[in-house]
Amino acid sequence: MRSGHAVKAVQNHERRSRLLDLIRIRGFAALEELVRELGVSESTVRRDLDALEEQGSAKRTHGGVLYSGGMPRLAEFDERQPANWAAKRAIAAKAAEVINDGETVLLDGGTTTYEVARLLVGRSLQVVTNSLPVANLFASEARTDLVLLGGYVSPRTGVCLGPYANELLGRLHVTTTVLSAAGISEEGLFNAHLLLAETEQAMLKAAGRVIVVADSSKFGRKSLTLVSGLSSINVFVSDDGLSPAWRDAIAKAGAQLVITRVPDADDAAHGVPHRTRPA
Template structure:
């Protein structure tokens, strides 16, 4: 029993570090049969740390230990996971969606792994996660890659984004004030502005700790997105502000059927 547990612990570490591993390669490396590896993988899948696909397995566990997220681990990971799960309910099968970088959008991606979707992203961690999913048509936006955040940004990314149209664009932010949504990287913000123009719906996914915080560069005004998905830690004043701006609020503790689009919004103002 101890030997089995030790092997599964090592197997978990291998898959986590690689992101994806082939079944035969794992069996050979651990010197066990493929049927034994399959049983081990069943346990990892049951715990939510991995998802099996044809011929292999890819990591879907907590991203907080990944290099790009490791130095930003905080007390909000549970909230981010819930936000990702609820945000995934806003996505319909066969949608074309856009995901930007960040730990919360990564959590959203974890809940989309087996869905039939077309996904556009500038995030290397998100692309890595989804690249082995047979049901997802993945489009990676190129550009200059920020090492700290592992996202592609800059003129090349913006040029590509300006040619695209998606049903829903999901954005992460570093701060939200009465003036709008902010991020700390000016080049990233320019790419996010292009993402906004690409989306029929624009949805901000963020934990409640970001409300009332400001950052270096402003993405857009408070009412220039369609919805905000956050956790129940948001206070009543912020709920009222979002309502006053016509922004749909989706709380991670409640289901949602939000479907307002920017086209609907424009019709209301005509």
């Protein structure tokens, strides 16, 4: 074999390349759909899909294929226990209520602020953020203007850090900043990343009003670096697991406190399995 089966091989490759395009654009495609659009038999599509899967570009499922090439997921958003999730979502809902249409909102990175962002999609706002996942939510929304802070992107969390981000923040002013925190003590807000702390300090300076979203487990816990004192915060949003002592402390610091009722953690974690009751 000197010149090989050139023509057929090219046709084969062409079709698979086109197939991969269809899958990539859609993210997911039904088998029947592909048969129709490629104009070949089901068996052929099936064979091509097998090849593509072996190659690693696509993942087969019942009735279709899923694109598995690009779109990697950030580590932080994958591994989280559903228990805290319920609280995060409830807190995010309250925080979103506090924000009014027409505002300019600065959104920090983090999972709780991400949930806030999800609830703000579609509203008439100007959004500023240093978080790539948050930016993706608003990227194709015509109703919300989006400003992204630049800089070095942290691989784990997907947020922009560094002097460039801070510098741009120094020139901005927003009506409301939504901040997350790794811990909150009497001294103030704590964060786990040194560079991020600087960025968050810049966010505080740029804001007319500061909202901190943190579930009750964060209170009384410290982390690597102090970001700011409690007095800089205007509103705290948390869940009803917050101790009375902390509620007092927040009131004394002159901040507003918004509490959400969060469903029982056990129920949320395993789904309550038919509570029995004596007849």
